[in-house]
Amino acid sequence: MALLPQTPPPVGSHNSPSGLHLPDIDDDEPLVELLRQLSEYLVEAIDAPHTFEQLRTASVGHILRPLIHYLTDRCHHPDIISALLILKWQFAAGERDDRGIHESRGYACEIVAWRFLAHLTDDELIEYLLHELPSVTSGPSGEEVDPDEDNSRGNASGRNADDGNEAERAGLLWGGRPMTDPPQAAVKRTASSSAEEEPLSSFVGLNALEIAAVANAKQFLSQNVVQKIVDDIWNGRIIFWESLSVHSKKKAKIYDTRRADPYCRLRVPKYQKGFEALFFALFLVLYYAVLVERKPEQFGFVEGLLYVWIAAFAYDEFGEFQDAGSSFYATDFWSLWDLGIIGIGFAYMISRVIGLVDNNAHTTDVALDILSLEAIFLLPRVCSLLSLIPFFGTLIPCLKEMTKDFVKFLGIVVILFCAFLTTFTMLARGEFTANEMLWIMINLMLCFVVLSNILLLTSLIAILSQVFTKVMDHAREEYLYQYSVFVLEASASRRLTYYFPPLNLIPLLLFRPLRICLPSEQIRSARIVLLKVTHFPYIVGIWIYEELNGLMNIWQSASISQKRLNYAGNYQAAPRSLRKPNLRSRSEASIPKTPGSGGRTSLGFHEADIAAILRRVDERMATLERKVDQLST
Known part of the structure; x- marks a missing residue:
């Protein structure tokens, strides 16, 4: 608008x-x-x-x-x-x-x-x-x-x-x-x-x-x-779902342990990201197992599990895109990495199936080579939880902005390369083909970059330094922005029954065909039952973690209270002279008196007035002391 x-x-x-x-x-x-x-x-x-x-x-x-x-x-x-x-x-x-x-x-x-x-x-x-x-x-x-x-x-x-x-x-x-x-x-x-x-x-x-x-x-x-x-x-102190029922509605509210369904804790972003990290760790184990085993002519059980992991991750990412919408989905830094994992994974699966069906060894080798590229996106994605740490969370927006300017800078290099390639191809017509000249130019371009690094690399470093300085000037805002997107991305879903991958494939295969003949309420009720059956181990893990965390908080609170009681006891046991200075005696001793002045001091005040002032000071100090004792207790 x-x-x-x-x-x-x-x-x-x-x-x-x-x-x-x-x-x-x-x-x-x-x-x-x-x-x-x-x-x-x-x-x-x-x-x-x-x-x-x-x-x-x-x-x-x-x-x-x-x-x-x-x-x-x-x-x-x-x-x-x-x-x-x-x-x-x-x-x-x-x-x-x-x-x-x-x-x-x-x-x-x-x-x-x-x-x-x-x-x-x-x-x-x-x-x-x-x-x-x-x-x-x-x-x-x-x-x-x-x-x-x-x-x-x-x-x-x-x-x-x-x-x-x-x-x-x-x-x-x-x-x-x-x-x-x-x-x-x-x-x-x-x-x-x-x-x-x-x-x-x-x-x-x-x-x-x-x-x-x-x-x-x-x-x-x-x-x-x-x-x-x-x-x-x-x-998880603010939750969006309080119960698991057919008529449950999404509404943000304070978490109440007495009213909330334990299975709603599956929607807490902290737990979602923790189980997501576990999923990626297993993903990485399967990835290495397939590449290290490397059996082009056979299709093993481990490779089948890798297919399940790729499909489950792709389906889960599709659901997140639907939940978040294109505008908010694009704000997540890791969305690009997720799309890279899915794209390379499906390219590997398709080429691998084609190679096995046609019994083509070359296509099978190409499929495994494609899978090797998965590590470029998978390894950083496994370590995505490091972005919660302020140091790494600040570096991510720096790398993001520097990459943008680096890609823009590469445009100058591409223009120069095309100009030289066109010139030399025209000059070498009849002697070299366009493909031969291309390979020659690639080698020449490497020499050109090495010889001209004083100009190009110095300019590039200056540009990236400006970007880095600009981002670091607002490091706190950049980190908190990435952190907020990280949290909101996990809480954006409007699905009551959220299945962790690879378990999310079960309702896809089981309930999608039933949508033709069963009403939506029955399917939703069945999804709730299936969620409670399949995700019971997750709930047990969350319950153990929260109970241990609660006991730890109680122990810390008790430890702090004991320290306060010990301090109060030491304070009560201390001599009164150490707890409060004797202001009256010190004040009287510090005021010189003039002999024969009728009780007046050298400053011209009556001793009775000074005594009255000191009594009021003592009363005030006694009142404050009682309040301190009450607070200590």
Whole structure:
């Protein structure tokens, strides 16, 4: 949706102290109208480039303060955070000048969203950050979607917060306004609405945190109030599923051990990533076993297991793509590696089958050579959990940005190579063919690169150094952005019955044919039963881990309490002279007296006044001492 031009303020709008027209947002405001009002205020308020730090300080931040106060005091729209982050994405997409004004407006969106969150309670934080933008034509919100069905988050099937009747009355972006315009105006308005809704369709079904990842709102995601929610999702203190039943719905809430189904712990991102690492480790073992054994003429049991692992991983990745949608899926750094593993794995499987069927030794050898390439993607993917460590998590975005600039730089080398190849091919016509000249040029190009490394390599190092410095200047934001995407990618699924690979192939082979003759509720119930049977060992492992972790926390708490009691006991046993200095005696001794002055000191004060002051000091100290003793106890 293009940024809307400024229009006169609507009736009932409010003015800020700076003269800007504050938005007038109702709780049921359509998303397009919400975006329009916020966009108008930000466009009017920010007309010069500013950095994020400037906008968050008092020197420039006063521009945003009226909007923050208005949203905090009067706005209760559930999509307000999502709207601000969508505007961040729109301003970034609309950056066409070199002044950086749109970038500043994007920073303003992040700051307003962050300051708004700072005034919320924990329950409100969960509601605003994890509320998903509803769609129009899908089923009820949170209803489990069969992974074999179309549940793409970017399309209307699989996302909705209202029932079917409400969906018929109200659209996502128009809110069910009556068609009171003339027919021609209605047609124009409908066309305009469709043009505005089309870019926003990719955000349907995403919550505010996922929209922040898509919008590259790294400053917003790095704030402590946001990271607290991300950490709670990672550790399972915030869950999206509380029970396993046919009518369960996805809704973020605080985990309650007394009410939640133990099998819902399978959806905790920390456990999902742990079992994923185990899956990749076994994947790597099978990979090495097949290549080391290397039997081109035979098809063994281990190779069959490798086929199962590749198929299960591909099916699981397809389900993740459907759950996350293309926009959010592309933000995950490891998605490219997963696609590489799947592509090479299927190329190996196809060529291997062709070689065995045709009894062609050459094709079989080529298949095993293709499988050898799998290590390029598989080994780094096994170590993907290292990205949770800040040191490695910071290096990943550095390598990502440096690779982009390196690929751009290679364009210059390719252009020079093609120029020389064309020239020498024309000069050598009749003596060398084009293929022969190509091989000659490859050798010459190597010599050219070696001889010209002072120019090319120095330029490349300078470019990459600038990229590295730019990323390292925002190392914390970059790491927390990667960490947030890592966590949200594991919690994005809308499937109630999530099977870990390679067990995910069982429902695919067992229940997909039954969809023809059985209703969806019976299939869903059967999937729940199958999940509890097949994933019981996982639940036992999770239960043991949480029990040991709970005992460890109790032991640490007891150890800290014992240290406090020992400290309190030592404090009580200490002599009073060591616990509190005798202020009275020390004060009286330090005040010189003048002989024959009628009880006055050399400073002109009566001894009785000084004694009264010292008594009040002693009383205050005694009161403070009692409070300290109570706190120590």
